[in-house]
């Protein structure tokens with residue numbers, strides 16, 4: 001039985017680039033503080049648009065490059081971020097499969 005998960009689940013991105021978001025319909029980009037784990041989630045399309053504005057290659061930008069562009073200071077005082085893909089809380093395996101099927105068709 002599919003069970004809703006109440007927390008963010010990291011996704012192993014095969015190429016380590018923003019383009020990987022297209023492989024996982026419904027996923028988000030998580031920017032996480034390396035010091036304390038505080039994070040923010042962004043829709044991939046928003047991040048790609050921003051990368052294009054910054055002339056950083058859009059979907060070709062790596063997550064390391066994305067993390068490096070985060071100018072914000074974390075509430076804990078650190079400015080060392082990590083970026084990656086994740087499934088939002090409440091997304092079931094059934095949801096993931098359904099979205100993936102829809103994206104293929």
Ligand SMILES: [Zn+2]
Pocket residue numbers: 033034035036037038074075076077078
């Ligand atoms: Zn922090």
